[in-house]
Every structure is written in C-alpha cells, then in structure tokens.
Amino acid sequence: MDKLSYKNKIFVLTEYRGEKFHPISFELLGKGKEIAERLGGELCAIVMGSRVSRDSCMNLIYYGADRVFLYDSQLFAEPNVINFKHNLVKLVEEEKPDIILIGATHFGRSLAPRVAATLKTGLTADCIDLEVDEKGELIQIRPAFTGNILAHIKTKTKPVMTTVRYKVMSAGRMDLERKGLIVFKDAEEPKERNVKIVGKYEARKLNIADAEVIVSGGRGLGSPEGFNLLKELADLLGGVVGSSRTPVDEGWISKEHQVGFSGNTVKPKLYIACGISGSPQHLAGMKDSETIIAVNVDPSAPIFKVADYGIVGDLYQIIPLMIKEIKARKVNKG
C-alpha cells in the first residue's frame, strides 16, 4: 500500500457482545488515544455487532474515539470470523489506517491473523505494552517463551497490527464533553460460506479472567473434594475458584477454571495458590496478579518466589483456619 496516504490514523476494533462492549474495547481506546496524541493522529473505533445500542457508541467517543465506524448487522451476531474479516479489510483499504489494535481475546486472536495475512502486513500477538519511539515508530512489547522473555517488536509494513492482552492497558477517563462522529456503514456478506455455526451449545458459566479474587488449587489438594474447601474461602472473599492444570487433567474440576499458559491469563487483586508448585506454565498465567499468597508444604516450591506472602504448611490445616478467622472478623464487624 502507498505509504504517503497514511495520516497517523489509528483503528481500534471494539468487541460488542451480549448487548454491550467488552471492557477490552475501552482499554484499547485508552492506549489508542495515548498513541494518537503522541503522533498527532486520529483515533477511530470500529464497531461490528448486531443490534448495537447507539447510546453505548457515544461512550466510545467519550473514551477517546474521534470517529466511530458502526456496522450493525445480523452478520455479526455470532463470532463468524470471515464476516468480520471481509468488512474490516474493506474498511482498511478505504481508510488506510497506520495502526490497528485488536483485543487478544480468543475472538481477536482468531480474526487478527486472518486480516494481517490478507493485508500482507505484520502482526504482533498478545502485547502487554506499546510505546512510540523517537522516530514515531510503534514498539510492541510481548511475552514469548512461555513468559520467560519479553520481545520488543517493530513492524516494517503498514498498517502495523497488534493484538493486546486484556487487563494490561487502562481505559482512561470518560469525558462527556468530547465530540466525535458516528459513521454508519453497511455490512457486506462475503461469498465464502463453507463454515457454519450449527450451535451455541454452552455459554461459559465462569469468566475467571474478570475475577478480582481467585483461590486456586493444584495437585496438592489430593482430591476433587479439596475444591469445596477452596470454594468456601473464595465465596467469603467474593471470588472464584481457579486451578493449575493438574486437577483439570485429572478431571477434578472443569477446564474453565484453569489458570496458566494453556488456560486463562488472570490478573486479579488477590491470587491465593494452594498446593501449587509454581511451574513456569502456571506462573505465565498469574504472575501479574496484584497480591499473591501461597500455601505449600514445600518451602522450596517456586511459587514462593513470586508470592507476596506465603505459609509453609498443609493447606488442609491452614485454609480452614483462615476461613474461621475471616468469619470471626466478619461477625465482629457486623
């Protein structure tokens, strides 16, 4: 594509599902605004959804969008990647943005490579930070090697595309005075039709990535019943139960609960790891939690290296005591 035609235009692909915007949309706008200000550019939010509330699109402007491209069509009711790709690529060809930010959700990570390959441009996955260097180029920072290293990546082609991890950018402040434009776009149906969504068979009951408190158990629980104890503690703290991979593989708990490289990446206010050794794959999913507490019988367990507080001992002794103490304090307070 012709490089001269770009005027520091930044695209943010929002995610509209279940009649609202996923919070990643506002996080992307927060970062997008920062980059747009730095480069003196325009920030555009792309909305592709079905029965999109017009009021909620105003929020995108309040959070930093100068223009909103709104596609409201049944084609976007389900996450059928080809429909999104077709329309996004068309818009990119018309508008020629410099940078495209997409959420590193399952949906975003399925769509973005498809778009990048069509546009023959570079894509950087799962970034945890974006910086603009002195040359005005975007530096994309992402973990690799199961979180053991951070790579700083530059893209030679335009547009620069990146997916951004959930909960690492902040949304910025809402400004009700901000003005912007909503542009209504017609969605086009692509010809390729050999993939059919035949059923949406199970809505996720648990979205562990959104939890503020997670009480996780590992092989040290010894049995599925151990999770009842953790559930009691999680309930008291207003949190949810998590797991290392071992209990999931053993069939003690369902896979939605798994934290780590092949499970969920989480960043709660409080993460309590019980009977978890702290393998690199587990740490890759939780080491950015605000406060980490570990309970493990083995003082040399690597989990203690990332813990703020730890108790060396048997979780079956410690967790019931903790539950008892918290209950007692609650009673005293009330």
Add this chain to the structure above:
Amino acid sequence: MVLKIIVLIKQVPDIERVRFDVETGRIDRSSAPAEINPFDLNALEAAVQIKEKLGGYVIALSMGPPQAVSALKDAMARGADEAILLEDKKFAGADTWATSYTLAGAIKKIGAYDLILCGEKTVDGDTGQVGAEVAEQLNIPHIYYVSRIVDFNERNVTVVSEMDDASYTIEASYPVLVSVTKDVNKPRLPTLKDKLRAMKSEVKVWHAADLEGFVDLNCVGYFGSPTNVHKVVIPQERCREGKIFRNVEEGLENILNVLKDRRLI
C-alpha cells in the same frame, strides 16, 4: 476416498529446561533438548484418530533447522505416514507471516488435501497466528481453539470451538484448517516398535529451490518478514513482599491484616 490430512508441527525447546542469558536476553537453545511443540502433539493425535476411523493419509509438515528432522521422525512414530521438512538458510528468521507464507507454499506443492490441523500456539513463539495465516494464504476457512472433535466424515468435520463467552459447535466442509487446544485429546506415546519403524523411514527435505513456482523467495525468511524483533529482555520480576512464614499462626495473622488493609475482607 481416503482423507488427506496435513499436520503442522514445530520443533521447540523443552521450556522447563531452556536457559536465557539475563544480560543479553539471548536464548540458549543448546541448553535444552528439543521436542515437538506440545499442542502439535494434540493436532497429530487428532489426525491419527481420524485416520484410524475413516482411513486416511497423514502428512507432518514443518519448517525449521536440519535438527527438526528428529521431530518429524517422532511424528512418524506417532502415526504420520509422511513427513516433510522445509529447511533452507533462506527460510531462517521468519516471523509468523513469512512462516505461514512458506508453509502455505509447501502445501500448494503437496497438492490436494482435505484437512489441516495445527496446535493452538507454540511454547516459544507463542503467537497462535501461524494457523490462521496459513488458512488465509490458502484461502480456506479456519476454526480456532477447538477443544473437541464431535464428528467427521468424508466431506466435513464438526468441532467445538471455545470462544470467549461461549462454546460454539461448528460444521465445516473440507478443505478447512483446525487449530486445537490441549483439551481435544490425550496424545498417545509411541511404542518401541513404532519408534524403530520411524527411525528407518525417510523424512523429505525441501529446500528453497524445491518450492520454486510456489513461493516468491523475496517473501521468505528474515527479509520477507514484516516484523522483526528489535530487542529481547528478561522481564523484571515485580518486587514482591516475599514474606514467607513457617509458623502458621504468625502467617495467618499477617495475611489477614494485609487482606483487611486492602479491604479484601
């Protein structure tokens, strides 16, 4: 009709053992043995299971250095009928775009196929992009985060794809690319007999010249890559309180106070 299945396999270092130079951020690949990317074992197992039920022919395809022959032999021990390694200095230093471009070129050379399987992501590159980019280069659909293969026959496959807030049952007719998570199956271990058989079988090696007419050599390897790593750093571990208690009462007292200070209780 026999189903033709291509499985994308990458050789990666054993992540538990690989060492990193904290100063330079360099990865010492010689510090750890290499193995098949764990998620690609799930992809291979899925292919072999389909073959066992329906009849079929499984090709393991990889791009990598000459040592990757051993990963492909391992793939043959685990049930692949044929293995192809794309190996050339010109392919080195490829990012996901150039990797997928080269793999797609090789797939075009292979010719007709029904199903392409790959892993959710690699433990080293960790992007999960190569699968969908291959599919786009081949202009076929892809289905990501597949945790279950529900059904398959000579014409189509039905899978469960884990999206963010829901799971979807998706039916696709061939050709299609499916990227699997570790939940899709438990890869079996090859028997000694399988290993011995694989030792004797041949891995085809295709160099850049062998892909002539299928790829533009200006688009492969480092020079064909739209992105490049400009620096690697070892993440600074957040400074943690690191208060570890051996006395349970003392530990609990401290922890409960912290929880109270932070308004968590």
